[in-house]
Amino acid sequence: MEGEVSKLWDLDTLIIRPENEIHEKLIDEISYARKRYTVGLPWKVGHEDLPSNYSVCHQRLQGLLKKLKREPEVLAKYDEIIREQEQAGIVEKVADLESETPGKVHYLAHRAVIREHAETTKVRIVFDASCKEAKTGVSLNDCLHVGHSLTPLLFDILLRFRHFKICLIGDIEKAVLNIGITEDDRNCLRFLWISDIKADKPQVQVYRYNTVVFGVNSSPFLLNAVLRHHVESFKAIDQEFVSKLTESFYVDDLVAGCDTTEEAFCLYEKARDRLKEASFSLRKWKSNDATLMDKINTEERTS
Numbered sequence: 001m002e003g004e005v006s007k008l009w010d011l012d013t014l015i016i017r018p019e020n021e022i023h024e025k026l027i028d029e030i031s032y033a034r035k036r037y038t039v040g041l042p043w044k045v046g047h048e049d050l051p052s053n054y055s056v057c058h059q060r061l062q063g064l065l066k067k068l069k070r071e072p073e074v075l076a077k078y079d080e081i082i083r084e085q086e087q088a089g090i091v092e093k094v095a096d097l098e099s100e101t102p103g104k105v106h107y108l109a110h111r112a113v114i115r116e117h118a119e120t121t122k123v124r125i126v127f128d129a130s131c132k133e134a135k136t137g138v139s140l141n142d143c144l145h146v147g148h149s150l151t152p153l154l155f156d157i158l159l160r161f162r163h164f165k166i167c168l169i170g171d172i173e174k175a176v177l178n179i180g181i182t183e184d185d186r187n188c189l190r191f192l193w194i195s196d197i198k199a200d201k202p203q204v205q206v207y208r209y210n211t212v213v214f215g216v217n218s219s220p221f222l223l224n225a226v227l228r229h230h231v232e233s234f235k236a237i238d239q240e241f242v243s244k245l246t247e248s249f250y251v252d253d254l255v256a257g258c259d260t261t262e263e264a265f266c267l268y269e270k271a272r273d274r275l276k277e278a279s280f281s282l283r284k285w286k287s288n289d290a291t292l293m294d295k296i297n298t299e300e301r302t303s
Contacts, residue, residue, distance in 0.1 A: 020148075022042050022145050022147055022148070022221075023147065023148065023150070023225060025042070026039055026040070026042065026222070026225050027225070027229060030226070030229060032278075035276075035277060035278060035279045036178065036179070036180050036278070036279050037179055037180065037226045037229070037230065037278060038179070038180035038181065038182055039179060039180070039181065039182065039212070039222055039225075039226060040181070040182040040184070040185055041144055041181065041182075041185045041188065041216075041218060042144055042145040042147055042218050042221070042222075043143060043144060043145075044143055044144065044145055047138070047142070047143040048138045048142070048143070049138075050104055050106050050138060050140065050143050050188065051106070051132075051133040051137055051138070052105055052106060052107060052133070053106055053107040053108070053109075053131060053132075053133050054107050054192075055133070056109065056131060056132075056133055057107040057108065057109045057131070057191065057192050058192060058204065060109040060111075060131075061109075061192045061193070061194075061204070064110070064111060064112070065194070068112065074112060074114065074123055075197055076197065077122075077123045078112055078123060078125065079193075079197045081123065081125055082125070082193055082207070085177070086207070089210060090177050090209065090210060090211050091207045091208065091209050091210065092207065092208060092210060093205060093206065093207055094187075094190060094206040094207065094208050104185075104187060104188050105187045105188070105190065106140055106187070106188040106189075106190065107190045107191060107192060108127040108128060108129055108131065108140065108189065108190065108191045108213070108215070109127070109128040109131040109191075110125050110126065110127045110128065110191055110215075111125075111126055111128065112124070112125065112126075113125075113126050124214075125214075126214060126215050127191065127213050127214065127215035127216065128215060129141045129213070129215050129216040129217060130142075130217075140188060140216060141216065141217040144216065144217060144218045145218060145221075146217050146218060146221060147218055147220075147221025147222070147225070148221070149221075149224075150221065150224035150225060150228055151220075151224055151249070151250055151251060152246075152247050152248075152249075152250070154250060156247070157247070157248065157250055157255050158255070160247065160248070160257070161248075161255050161256070161257050162257075163257065164256075164257025164258055164259060165257070165258075165259050165260075166257060166258050166259065166260065166261060166263075166264045166287060166288065166289045166292060167255075167256070167257045167286075167287055167288050167289075168254070168256050168257060168258065168264050168267060168268060168285070168286075168287050168292070169253070169254060169255050169256070169285070169286045169287070170253075170254045170268075170271075170282045170283060170284055170285045170286070171252050171253045171254065171282070171283065171284055172227075172252040172254075172275070172280045172281065172282055172283075173281045173282075173283050175223055175227075175251075175252035175280065176211065176212040176213070176214055176219050176222070176223050176252075177211045177212070177214075178211070178278070178279045178280055178281075179211055179212045179222060179223065179226050180210060180211055180212075181209065181210060181211055181212060186208050186209065186210055187208060189208055189209035189213050189216075190206055190207065190208040190209075191206075191207055191208070191209075192204055192205070192206060192207070193205050193207060220251060223251065223252065224249075224251065226278070227249060227252075227278075227280070228246060230274075230275070230277070230278040230280075231245045231246055231274075231275075232246070234274060238270070241267075241270055241274075244256060244267065245271060254271065254282065261289055261291050261292045261295075264287065264289065264292050265292055265295050265296070268285065268292075268296055268299075269299075285300070
């Protein structure tokens with residue numbers, strides 16, 4: 001209760017403090033290479049020492065494995081997600097724990113969220129960045145700025161959406177995982193998994209994320225800031241496109257509209273190609289215009 005009251009009156013929550021400074025700092029330090037943006041975590045100045053959290057995460061891993069072993073299909077999918085992320089460079093094994101230099105090292109607990117009716121990702125790994133080593137301790141979320149909202153009001157998006165004759169919606173695949181995290185901050189995004197799910201006594205393996213993590217309180221802000229920064233990079237050549245996308249994204253969902261099929265298809269092509277330059281892949285396109293959907297489906301099959 002004390003923590004909730006403190007959060008209620010926190011100046012960050014009330015947006016009384018100059019939140020623009022956090023955004024400006026992020027933009028000043030952002031880097032772009034090989035079609036990927038990299039950012040740092042927005043640390044609070046003078047935050048308390050962040051504990052390792054290894055013991056509590058190890059304990060929660062045992063509980064998670066016990067639960068998942070009762071659902072072998074979910075366990076296999078959970079393991080598959082981690083292996084695929086390792087192959088893609090999203091996560092990496094922390095090989096040499098003995099020779100690491102002192103500094104911020106923190107582990108995140110995780111769990112499975114199962115969405116039976118989801119079109120694509122039915123099993124999702126969600127990280128608990130509010131996990132504390134003790135009741136009086138601090139979590140990773142306690143040490144980070146949430147960042148102010150860069151998302152337009154949902155009411156405004158829906159109002160504009162209903163204004164147009166033709167709607168066009170889509171979302172970014174695994175959006176936050178396409179934004180890199182600076183190497184200095186990666187050891188604060190460690191987690192535990194096992195070497196072999198079929199082994200009787202599997203070895204615990206330490207991993208760490210190289211990207212923004214779903215479940216950290218600053219992740220929506222980081223995603224929105226990077227997405228807006230990338231879209232605005234086209235301002236000099238296409239201001240209309242920039243305005244359209246800036247007011248049509250709700251986190252990772254594009255909710256837009258146009259007056260004609262031709263305009264909507266042009267927007268689809270521009271959004272798809274230009275966001276791909278930042279490794280953001282737009283997918284799950286929907287529209288109320290059958291002709292537009294035929295053109296998009298044909299384009300998606302051939303591209």
